Amino acid sequence: MADKRQIVTLLTDFGTSDYFVSSVKGAIFCVNPNVELIDITHAIPPQDIFAGAFMLRNAYNIFPRFSIHMAIVDPTVGSARRPIIVMTDSYNFIGPDNGIFSYIYQIEQVNRVVEIKAEHYYRSPVSSTFHARDIFAPVVGWLTKGVDPTKMGEVIEDYVKFNIPEPKEFGPNLIKGHVIHVDHFGNCVTNISENELTYERMDQNKVLVINNQQVRLFCTHYAECPDGQPCALFGSANLLEICIPKGSAAHTLGANRGTEVAIHFA
Numbered sequence: 001m002a003d004k005r006q007i008v009t010l011l012t013d014f015g016t017s018d019y020f021v022s023s024v025k026g027a028i029f030c031v032n033p034n035v036e037l038i039d040i041t042h043a044i045p046p047q048d049i050f051a052g053a054f055m056l057r058n059a060y061n062i063f064p065r066f067s068i069h070m071a072i073v074d075p076t077v078g079s080a081r082r083p084i085i086v087m088t089d090s091y092n093f094i095g096p097d098n099g100i101f102s103y104i105y106q107i108e109q110v111n112r113v114v115e116i117k118a119e120h121y122y123r124s125p126v127s128s129t130f131h132a133r134d135i136f137a138p139v140v141g142w143l144t145k146g147v148d149p150t151k152m153g154e155v156i157e158d159y160v161k162f163n164i165p166e167p168k169e170f171g172p173n174l175i176k177g178h179v180i181h182v183d184h185f186g187n188c189v190t191n192i193s194e195n196e197l198t199y200e201r202m203d204q205n206k207v208l209v210i211n212n213q214q215v216r217l218f219c220t221h222y223a224e225c226p227d228g229q230p231c232a233l234f235g236s237a238n239l240l241e242i243c244i245p246k247g248s249a250a251h252t253l254g255a256n257r258g259t260e261v262a263i264h265f266a
Contacts, residue, residue, distance in 0.1 A: 005036040006144040007067040011056055012132065013044035014072075023133045024072075027123060031141025038063075047075035049100050050162070050257070054181050057103035058237045060091060070132075070140050071095040078128035083116040083135050084159060085149045092143060094136055102161040117153035167192045175263040177240075179210075179255050186248025188255045192240040197263065205266035208232050208242070211254050215242060 008028065014020040021042050028035060040059045044052045052073035060069050074081075074096045086093040086101050088108040093101055097115070104110070116135065119126075121142050123134040139152060167177035167190075177192040188210070208215040217231035225231035225245045230253065235241040242249045242261075250256060 005034050006032075007036045007038060007063060008140055008144060009038045009040050009059070009063060009067060009069045010042070010072075011040040011044065011052060011059070011070070012042045012072045013046050013048065013052065014042045014132075016042055020130075020132070023130075024070075024137045027133045027137035028141045028144075031138050032144045035141065035144045040069075044073055047073065049073050049075070049098055051181070053100050053102050053162075056093075056100065057107070060093075060104070063091075065090045067091055068140060068143055069093045070136055071100050072132045072136060073100055074098065074131065077131050081160075082156070083131060083139075084156070085114045085116060085139075085143070085152065086110060086159075087112045087114065087149055092149065094140055094143070096131070097156075097160050099160045099162040101159075102164055105159075105161050106164060112150065112155050113157075113159045114149050115153045115156045118151065121147075121152060165191055167196050169196060173265045177261045177263075179242075179257055179259040179261060180239075182250045182256060183241075186244070186250040186252075187235065188242040188249050188253070188259070188261075189235065189237060190240045190242070190261050192261065192263070193238060194234065197240055201265065207264050209262045209264065210242060210259060213253055 025037055041055055052071055056071050069091060072095050082097040084097045086104060088110055093104055116139055121139050123138050126134040165178050167175055169175050175192060175196050177190045179188045180191045181189040215230045215232050217225060219225045219231045219233045222245055227246045230242055230244050230249055232240055232242050244252055
């Protein structure tokens with residue numbers, strides 16, 4: 001039986017019309033041609049670190065334990081920002097120290113964060129504009145061959161993480177949150193989870209208000225929502241989202257990331 005190949009996922013804002021993604025894959029294969037590369041997405045909006053962090057949040061733990069996740073949204077490539085490896089019990093993550101792993105720091109038990117400094121693991125020469133190919137990709141290759149991440153640099157404690165917006169409860173009759181993501185279908189994903197909108201509270205009379213517009217329908221799946229009408233439901237990210245079947249909630253409601261959402265209980 002063939003040996004099980006190490007899984008590496010790739011998440012970037014590179015798009016697919018240039019040579020960037022294939023170059024990264026080629027640099028990994030040069031170190032270890034037996035790795036299994038899986039694309040999460042290369043369609044993160046350019047330089048949108050928060051969107052990259054959110055996509056990683058919802059994809060990483062679907063993969064088998066000990067997968068390596070390479071996440072590159074790197075608007076300050078070539079600067080003093082640090083290349084890092086984030087080590088947890090179940091996964092390793094590699095990418096720039098710019099906040100892209102903020103959700104990982106919140107969700108996972110992080111054992112160590114290593115600043116990569118061992119330049120003999122890099123490609124040569126290193127382009128100041130393409131660290132994904134020349135630093136991160138070969139380091140990933142060596143990780144898949146069993147090199148200990150702690151041998152690649154120094155453990156740091158001051159890694160960058162941004163403040164993730166949290167919903168707030170104002171007494172028993174009001175929850176406020178924000179849209180944190182608009183997906184491909186125009187669904188507005190909020191930061192309100194079942195911790196705030198519990199099963200018991202779902203049975204209460206309530207109305208969601210977004211941009212002074214009311215959403216009164218709370219459903220369990222998309223087909224339950226009438227066509228063209230906004231409704232709210234818990235989606236696959238286990239977060240409350242606002243959708244309009246056969247339409248775009250974001251467009252219809254004038255919402256985008258950062259728009260406030262309020263749920264009022266009778």
